[in-house]
Amino acid sequence: MLVLIWLSFFVLYLLRGNRYGQGIIQIETCGTGYWIISSAQIPLAIFFTIWMLHIRRRSRVITSETNRQVNGDEPAHCRSPVFPLMALLAGILGGIFGIGGGMLISPLLLQMGIEPEVTAATCSFMVLFSSSMSATQYLFLGMEDINGPLAFAAICFVASLAGLTLVQRAILRHGRASLIVFSVGTVMALSTVFMTGFGAVDVWRDYTSGKSMGFKKPC
Structure with a gap:
């Protein structure tokens, strides 16, 4: 599907x-x-x-x-119609702010009572399909230099495999799936700090240089 x-x-x-x-x-x-x-x-x-x-x-x-x-x-969460709405909200916010949908929907799935292992697997598939589609869209829109994105893709792929392997071994050793929840919380906190910091720097640079900070025309 x-x-x-x-x-x-x-x-x-x-x-x-x-x-x-x-x-x-x-x-x-x-x-x-x-x-x-x-x-x-x-x-x-x-x-x-x-x-x-x-x-x-x-x-x-x-x-x-x-x-x-x-x-x-x-279970009640299996009968809930909120999952399509969650995916819609994650897609809209991800498109507006340029952040990954997995980072948005992971805490929502955990809040709904989904097991951490299932949440991690679901978000991994979401990131795989959404990121590959975004990369394809950028290529069709005329991206010229693809060496940098390909290098980042390779690094992220290797890092994902390494992180998955480490977390799986830690869960098997300690028997605590809460490590996934802790990892999601850590990523959310760091992302909030870094995105706020870099966003504030970009806004200040645009303000001091007199650039327009409004929306650009779609064409």
């Missing part, structure tokens, strides 16, 4: 092309066709959300009786 979603949005980016209008079809940048294809992402996301909810409902109907006999009633 996730691969199908990724490929669907990838096809939209192929149709839209880069900022110079170069794609598999020739459309004017910021023209009518450009905005129609860009806006098609919204109904496509809604369609996949409804489809996944339908699949989950069918699966739950088939297995509900068995689960009730073995494990009792289904």
Whole structure:
């Protein structure tokens, strides 16, 4: 399902092309066709959300009786419709502020009572698909120097594997999944401090140099 979603949005980016209008079809940048294809992402996301909810409902109907006999009633958080809203909020805030969706949705999943191991795995998949799609979008928009991003991607991949291995060994050794919660809290705290600090420095530089600090035109 996730691969199908990724490929669907990838096809939209192929149709839209880069900022110079170069794609598999020739459309004017910021023209009518450009905005129609860009806006098609919204109904496509809604369609996949409804489809996944339908699949989950069918699966739950088939297995509900068995689960009730073995494990009792289904946990409340599994029946909550708040998860699509959480993903929507994380995507909007991530797009506006340029931060990873995994950092936003991790504490929300933990608050909903999801196990730390499941939360970590879910956020890892989210980061993989969202970051690869963002990188693809930047390439189509005309990114010229890709050596730097490729180096950062390789470093982040190795660091992720190293961190995953260390955390898994620590959990197996001490039997405490709370290490994941502590790691998420540490990353959230450090990210808040660094983002606030660097943001304040950028605002001060723009203010002292007289640059406009408002929103730029989309085209």
